[in-house]
Every structure is written in C-alpha cells, then in structure tokens.
Amino acid sequence: MKQVEVNFDGLVGPTHNYAGLSFGNVASLSNAKAFSSPKQAALQGLQKMKALHDMGMTQGVLAPQARPDIDTLRRLGFVGSDASVLEQASKRAPEVFRACCSASSMWTANAATVSPSADTSDGRIHFTPANLTNKFHRSLEPEVTGRILQSTFANDKFFQHHAHLPENEHFGDEGAANHTRLCTDYGRAGVEMFVYGRYAFDSSKPAPKKFPARQTLEASQAIARLHGLSDDTTVFVQQNPDLIDQGVFHNDVISVGNQNVLFYHEQAFLNTDSALAEIQTKFGEHKLHFIRVDTQTVPVQEAVKTYLFNTQIITLKEGEMAIIAPIECQESEIVSTYLNDLISQGTPIKKVHYFDVKQSMRNGGGPACLRLRVAMTESELEAVNQHTLMSEAVFARLNKWVNKHYRDQLSVDDLRDAVLLDETRTALDELTQILNLGSIYPFQR
Template identity: 60%
Template sequence: MSAREFNFDGLVGPSHNYAGLSFGNVASFSNVKSASNPKLAALQGLAKMRALAARGFGQALLPPQDRPNFRLLRSIGFTGSDAEVLSKAAKEAPVILACAYSASPMWTANAATVSPSADSADGRTHFTAANLNNKLHRAFEHEQSARALRAIFKDEKHFAVHDALPGTPAFGDEGAANHTRLCKDHGSAGVELFVYGRTEFDASASAPKKYPARQTLEASQAVARLHRLSAERTVYVQQNPDVIDQGVFHNDVIAVGNANALFYHEQAFADEAGALDQLRRAMGAVGADLNAIRVDTAHVPVADAVASYLFNSQLLSKADGKMALVIPHECQEVTSVARYLENLVAGGSVIDELIHFDLRQSMRNGGGPACLRLRVALTEAEAAAMHQGVVMTEALYHTLVAWVEKHYRDRLEPADLADPQLAIEVHNALEELSRILGLPGLYD
C-alpha cells in the first residue's frame, strides 16, 4: 500500500528562551541566559514549513505547549495566585522557574516514537509519548504531547496513541531522536532501528563517563512491544558512549536515515560493523538493500558535526528517487562540513540536493532541523483521517505569521520569566491558536 511521509514540525512557542537547562547539549549550554527572540524563532520555523510544503513534501505542525507549567510549580509548594507563584519561584528557585518556562517542546523529534501501520501487527499507526525523564524541564511534556497527538490522530481505527513509559531511569525514553525507520518505500514494511545509550540492568555494559545516556535499551524494547513490531524487522544498536561524551546527546545528532539510506558518522555506534550487519539482514527481510553513507572522522571530526548539526538534518525522498538533505546555515560555516557536503552532492550519491534554512534561534538552543520535526508515514486513508487543521498550507502559513506578529515578543531576557504579564500573553496566544487550528480544548 502506498504511503506518504509527513513531517510534523514543532511550532515555537511565545516563551522561547535560552535557559541552558540541558546538560550534555553543548549548544544549549553555550547560550545560557542570553536574550532570545521568540518572534524570529517562530517565523524561522514557519518559513521552513512553508518552503517544504511548497516543494510538495508532506508538512504539518504540532502546537506549542502552555507555559509556564504552573502544575510543576504548584506541585513543589509554590502557592497563591499565578502572579504570586511566579514571584516566589523567581526569588527562591529561579532555575526551576526556567524549567517551568522551557521552550523545549518545539523539538518534536522528542515528542514520541512513531511506527507506521505497515510495521505494526494490528495495522495501525502507533505513537508512544516520550517520558523524557532525564531532565526536569522535559519530564512533564509527555502529558500534553499525548493530549495533542490524540487530538490530531483521534480515529482509533487508524491510530493508537500510548501514554509515556514509567518515569524511572530504567525506562528513559527520548522518542524519535533515537529511532530511525528504514524501508524500501514508506508504504511497505520497514526496519525500525532503536539506538540506546545504556542498559539499565547490565552493569558490565559500556556507558558514557561525562554526559548522561538518556535512552535505555529497556525503553526501546518496551516501545517496540507497545507498537507490536516484528522482531525480525526491529534492530537495537548501542550509541557510541565516547561520542555522547563529546556532546552527541541523541542519535539524531550523529546519524539520520530515510527510505533505504543511512547517513551516519564513523563514530556513531559502539559497534559499527555489528550495527550494519544487523541492519543489512533486517533490510533483506523486507526486500531492500541498505545504502550506508559513512562520514569518516578524517573528513568531519565529531566536534565539527556537533557544531554544524550536519546529521541533525532532514533527509527527504524526492519524486525522482533521489534525496534532499535539509540543513541549517551552520553547515556552510564549518569548513570541513561544507567541503564534505559539496563533494557528497557532486559525487553521485543518492543525496543530490542541499536545502538550507536559517534556524539560528533553534540552533542556539540546541536543536536543528531534525529536532524540529516528528516523522509520520501515512496512507491516503490515514492522512484523510487525521485532523486537517494542522496541515501546512499557504493560507495557514499567512494566518500563523499574523498570529505570531500579534502575540510574540521580539526579545526575551531571563528576568522576564518572572513577569506575570508574560504568562498572560502566552495563555491568550495559545487560546487563539487552538481556534485557528480547529482544536478546541487542546490546553488544560
């Protein structure tokens, strides 16, 4: 059965800020407490969505989450009116206030893991909201992520949306950022690749020494069970602990796959040869050959890959059978990466086009093009069954640009998080957005 891949980009919220909360994310830490521009961030993201939709790629969006997270603040003892809660938190626990205002839901690659109907035993598209329990500022996201996914994919004939795994270290789950689907085409059965950083119940297994490994093998296995995946077509591979310690906090910072192509760095996996062997055997089971595009350390050092977010790019299938790589401008500013990409597209690779976007507001907070999107392969019937109000069109683009211009600030300082007026502005903006998208009651 034929299917089309949709990319659901996270719409940047009105409280986009640089709090530097994500230990292990070099870009996020590097810009801690600097001023952000929420308006520009949202407009940059919308421009990317519009351009890709205009090219004929399936493009939709996931709405931002409400901020600040008053439920978090009240659950740890801050009381009174909303304004009083913010004032007390700003004085007594400013870092926790920053967690409550986190802009990280914009990175929808972490919202969930998705398995298309062609892969699942019950013939439905499955979503499991990621618990993101490694970081306080993200550990509450799964409730609204699941709520939004159920609003968009509410037809249970076609879709199954699962709640997050138990929020314990054993089941640390970071969603699609550590998951890749490889296939002959989007509508046929594929191979689901889960990349994990550590094993909870094997003390002898290797693990990073400096930065945390956020995804566990146990979590990946649990998601595969929930999605009713075939064991023959499911592969588990350990991420190289040494690259985690170099700032590669998710697999999508060091590898990206699409159709039968895996674009990856030499140091991506703990056992490169073993990983490729597993993938080739699994791909053979679906009648496809693995096209492994390896980037050698000699050509692009890991530090340059992290600085440019070369692998945190979108790899998109084009109508002519070739692929386009959606990259941030930073890839052109790192010499080794720019040189590599020039040779790649000129050298007869399946990747024959580079599409550049200015996503500096997202990049400075630690997320590139791949972080911003959740991939969902849908048949024609499934695409018709999902909520249509989130599908990017030219009309929706112009409506959302006007909405951003109306509601977003163009400068946000860390001290502004204590301003009760900011909370009111965010609430009013999201109430209007829910009407624009045709999703009443989206926010609790």
C-alpha cells in the same frame, strides 16, 4: 499501499528562551541566559515548514507546550495567585523556575516514537509520547504532548495512542531522536532501528562516564512491544558512549536515515560493523546505502557544532533525496565542502537546501530536532486533523498569529512577568482554535 512521509514540525512557543537547562547539550549550555527572539524563532520554523510544503512535501504543525508551567510550580509548593507563584518561584527557587519555563517542546523529534501501519501488527499507526525522564524540564511535557497527538491524530480506526513509559530512569525514553526507520518505500514494512545509550539493568555494560545516556535499551524494547513490531524487522543498536561524552546527547546528532539511506559518522555506534550487518540482513535483498563520514573528513566536534547529522533527509516527488541543513553547515568550510562532494558521489542524495534556524540552533537543536516523521497512507492522511496540515492559508494565518502575539526579544528575567503569562495564554487559546485542537492545555481545562 502508497504512503507518504509527513513531517510534523513543532511550532516554537511565545516564551522561547535560552535557559541553558540541558547538561550534555553543548549548544544549549553555551547560550544560557542570552536574549532570545520568540517571534524570529517561530517565523523561522514556519518558513522551514512552508519551504518543504513548496517542495511538494506534506507538512504538518504541532502545537507548543504552555510555559511557564504554573501547575507544576503549584505542585512544588508555591501558592497564591499566578503572579504570586511566578514571583515566589523566581526568587526562592530560580533553577526550578527556569526549568518550568523551558522552551524545549519545540524539538518535536523528542515528542514521541511513531511506527507506521506497514510495520505494526494491528495495521494502525502507533504513537508513544517520550517520558523524557533524564531532564526535569522535559519530563513536564509528555501528558500535554499526548493530548496534542490525540487531537492531531484523532481517529482510532487508523491511530493507536499509548501512554508514555513509566517515569523512571530505567525506562528513559527520548522519542524519535533515537529512532530511525529504513525502508524501500514508505508503504512497505521497514526496519525500525532503535538506538540506546545504556542498559538500565546491567551496570557492567558499556556506558558514558561524563554525560548521561538518556535512552535505555529497556525503554526501546518496551516501545517495540507496545507498537506490535516484529523481531524480524527491529534492530537495537548502542550509541558509542565516547560520543555521548563528547556532547552527542541523541543519536540524531550523529546519524540520520531515510528510506534506503543511513547517513552516519564513523564513531556513531558502539559495534558498527555488526549493527550494520544486522540491519542489512533484516532489510533483505534490496540495497541499503550506508553513507559513512570519517573523522578525518569531518571531526566529531565540527559535526556537532554544525549539526551535519541533525539534518533532514527527504525524498522529493521526483524520487531524488535532498538534505535540509542549517546554514551553519554552509558556513563551515569543512562541512560545506563535504556536502558539495556528497551530492556528486552517486548516492540517492542529490541536493542540499540550507535554512536559517539559528534561534533553534543556539538552544541546541537543528532541523531534524524540529520535526516528527509520520509515514501515512492516503486514507490515514485524510483522517488527520486537517487544520494542522500546512497550506498557503494556514501559513498566512499562523504568521499573522505569531506577529500579533509574540515578543521580539525575551530574557530569562522576563519569564516571571505575569503580563507575559497572560499574553501567552491568550495566544495559545487562539492557536488551539486555529488548529482545531480543543482544550489541550491545563489552563483551558
């Protein structure tokens, strides 16, 4: 059955800011507390979505979280009016306050893990929101993320939604950022590759020493069970602990796959040869293209700085593949030289398109962080909430909405302003009407 891969990008929220909350994410920490531009960030994200739509891709939009998270601040003991809660929290617990203002939901690759119907035992698309337990500011997301996904994929004939895994570090789950699906085409059963950073129940196994491993093997195994995946088409691969300690906090910072291509750095995995051999065995007789980038060609730090692997690989209508890369890759002589050579090497990747997503890059996420991939049949696509799919009209309406509601510049100190909270709620309430999502936010319920 013919399927297409749909990229659902997270829309950057009205309170996009640089709080520097993510220990282990070099870009996030290096830009902590700098001024941000919510309007520019949202428009950059929309421009990328529209560009992929214009290339012939099916493109969707996922709503952001509502921030500041007043409900969580109240749970933590701050009382009174919303304005009073903001004032108390920002003065008495500034670190907690900044965490409850996080802009991190824009990185939709962490929203959930998705298994298409071709792979699952019941023939439905399965969604499990990531619990994101390793970072407090991200652990606030899964409940609303679940509601956004349920409003976007609302037909239970085609879609199965699971609750996020138990909120404990033993089942730390970071979503699709540590999950790659390889296949001959999107409509056929593929090999689902889960990449984990550590074993939760066996401390004798290899693990990073400096930065945390956010994904556990046990979490990945649980999701595979929930999604009804076969052992014959599921592979669990450990990320190289040394790479995590160099700032490679997710697998999608050091490898990316699409159909029969796995593009990876030679240091990406702990036991690379055995992992790739298992993937090829389970993939079957069809050829897999393993595109390895050597350290001598692109050092790890240059790959992280430019997000060479946090790019999207997409299959265009004519069957060729293209890389969607941030302009930081183009600005790096090392990386741009490599990419220019790559497209002439006889692999399925024939083009590179560069995009300005600097507002996201400065906060620690490239193009691949901004999207959740969902392989779908035509019938499944028809069952999706059509208001969330990119079109000329949706693009124009969302641009108008951003220009109406978003500020040009924002500092971390601005987040305690009750006027900004009211602005944000007004904007998000209007967005749920534009995208026909219903009451997904706590302030609407």
